[in-house]
Each structure stands twice: as structure tokens, then as C-alpha cells.
Amino acid sequence: MFNSLSLKVIIFGFIFTFFSSFGQSFFLGLFNSSIRETLSITHGQFGSIYASATLLSSFILIWVGKKIDDINIFRFALYVALLLAFSCFFFSKISSIVFLFIAVFLMRFSGQGLMSHTATTTISRFFTKSRGKALSIGWFGLSTAEFILPVLIVYSLTLTEWQNIWLSISVLILFFLPFISFALIKNLSFDSREDVNDKNFVEKEIKNWTRVEVLKDYRFYIVCLNMLAMPWIATGVFVYQSYITESKEWGEFVIAKSFMAYSVLSVITLLGSGFLIDKFTSRKLLIFMNIPLLISMLVLFYLNISISAFIFLGLIGISNGLANVLGSSTWAEIYGVKYIGSIKALTTALMVFSTAFGTALFGLLIDKGFTIEQIAVISFVYIFLSLIALFVVRNRLNPEYI
DSSP, X not given: OOOHHHHHHHHHHHHHHHHGGGGSHHHHGGGHHHHHHHHTOOHHHHHHHHHHHHHHHHHHHHHHHGGGGTSOHHHHHHHHHHHHHHHHHHHTTOOSHHHHHHHHHHHIIIIIIXXXXXXXXXXXXXXXXXXXXXXXXXXXXXXXXXXXXXXXXXXXTTTSOHHHHHHHHHHHHHHHHHHHHHHHHTTOOTTOOOOOOOTTOOOOOBOOOOHHHHHTOHHHHHHHHXXXXXXXXXXXXXXXXXXXXXXXXXXXXXXXXXXXXXXXXXXXXXXXXXXXXXXXXXXXXXXXXXXXXXXXXXXXXHOOSTHHHHHHHHHHHHHHHHHHHHHHHHHHHHHOSTTHHHHHHHHHHHHHHHHHHHHHHHHHHHHTTOOHHHHHHHHHHHHHHHHHHHHHHGGGOOOOBO
């Protein structure tokens, strides 16, 4: 299916999305209680610091992320890997609120932002016919991390201090990522494309939109409303997983175990959606992306038994699997790949911004006395309204052919 170079690009994407997990909310949320205990701060204070640091990272990502269109891909990946290693080291040294802000900023910027941006932009630009399958396999790296890391970290926290875990991660990144990047993408260029042997495949030439042109297109904002639902809602759930567990009386390890259901269904959806995208296009699948997320809010509202945690996170996992692939392939389909780095820098920044919004909103509502059921209703309304808007324009999401 894939030749040697194509496989290297996919493996590179897999590894970088796996390592992006260290800056993802599901991972940082595992240290929520430990950090709050160390600094003696509340849920709301942690959420405000987390959100403001994430917000800052999203603004800077808009400019830094577009450099992937100008800098050799290997060099860009090397810089990102070194920054992530330093960020993890700095995170282990948190001793004050100021250090917490800087540490969260560095992790969100280098991990969630640049690592995933580097992986998905490289795959989206390189692949044409097999873009859906390649992205789904690449994002499998993050799903693998979501499956393995929660239980591993919860167990590790019973053996050692949380700071030691972050030091170990920093050393691992420093000695692994630069060498693996060199081995996989050293010779990759901006003009490198997959070798398509299918004589029946004819790629139509579409208009390549600049970022300024994209910002003037009303469709961009409607698609974004739907793309951003998953990040802000899931981030709120991940960061405040301890609050949800306490509210629902699910037990200390239920959420960590439920992440396995989340991860398994994310993987199944990822792999399936890749084939579906290559067959039907991302534009036609987009309308289905947030329906499982919508249902998960109903589960959170109505059910309290422990098994509902598995159903709840499982449904989020299905939407997550769809969102990860569609979030990269949709933009390439509609707006072309020439300026995809610049466009993806913007959309990734918006995604990071939405996670800041979700963290701040959940924290504020929790401190104001809102129940998790009331927060679920607010989330449900957002998803429903954004789906209605997408349904109205679903037949106008075609690219402009030259």
C-alpha cells in the first residue's frame, strides 16, 4: 500500500502525535491534584492559570506554526523536539504559580501545539490519494498514548514524586526524538509527494487558498465551530476528571480505566475513518463527527452508575477519532496544500484557544457551584447549534477547481 518513503512519513507522524500527548489535556490533567496540592490552589485557580497559559500559546502558534512552510521539515521537527524536552524539564521544577504558568505555556505550545502541527502538516502535504488513511494511522500515535499513559501515570504516582516522572520524560525525548527524526525525514522536501501507482487516480488541480483568503470565507467559521467543539469540551472533561469522578461517585480509578474505552474506540474510528475519507471525502463525513459527542453529554446528564463512565468516554473517543483525521484532511481538501502549514497553524491555534476556553469555562462554572449535569447541558446546546449551522452549508464545502 505504501512505499518506503511513505511509511517513513507515517511513522514520523505516529511518533510525533504520540509524544504530543505530554502537552495534551488528558495527560496534564493526571497531575491536576498533585500540582494543586503542591501549590495549595483551587480548581478555579488551576483552571484560570491553565487557560491563560494555553491562550498565550495559541496566539504564538499562529506565527511560529506557519514557519513550517518556509523551513526544512527536518530542521523544524528538530527544533520542536528540543523545545518539548526543555518544556518537560521545566515542568518538573514547578514551585510557584508563576512557574506553573510558564510550564503549562511551554507544554501546551510545544506538545499539544507544535508536535501535532508538525505531524499532521507533514502528512497532509505529502499524501494525496491516501491522505485519509495516512492521517488516521498517524493519529493512532496519540490514541496509543491515551490508552497506555493514564494507567501508567496513575500507577507511577504511587511509586514516585510527580516531578521525577517529568524529568524522566524530558530525558526520553532528548535522546529519542532528534535521532528518529533524522532517520525518517532527513531527505523530505516541500515538494515531496506520495508515489501514486493507481492509473485510475487523477488528482484534480484545485485552488490553493492563502490564509488571508481563508479568513474571508464564511464556510471556514462554520466548519471551525464544529471542529472546536471536541477540543474545548473534552479538555474540560480531562482537566476536571477528578471533579467529575467525585460528583458521580465513580471511584478513584474509574476514569483512568475508562480512558481505555476512549482510546480503543478512538483507534477503531481512526482506522475506519481513514478509509471512509479516501472513499467519500472529509466534507461528506464532517456532519457525523460530533453526533457521538452530543450523545455523550446526554449520558453525563442522565447516568450516574460507574459503567456510564466507560460509555461517556467511549462516545467522546468516537468523536475524537473522527475529529483528529477530519481536522487535518478537511482543510487540505477545501483549500489545497500549498499553504497548508499556514492554514493549519491558524486552525491548530484556534484548537488550542478552544482548549483554554474549555478549561476556563469549566473551572469558572465549577467554582460558581454548577453541577456537572448543568455543564453537560451547556455543552449539549453548543454542539447542537453548531451541527445545525453545518447542516445548512454541508453542500457548499466543495473546493474550487482550476
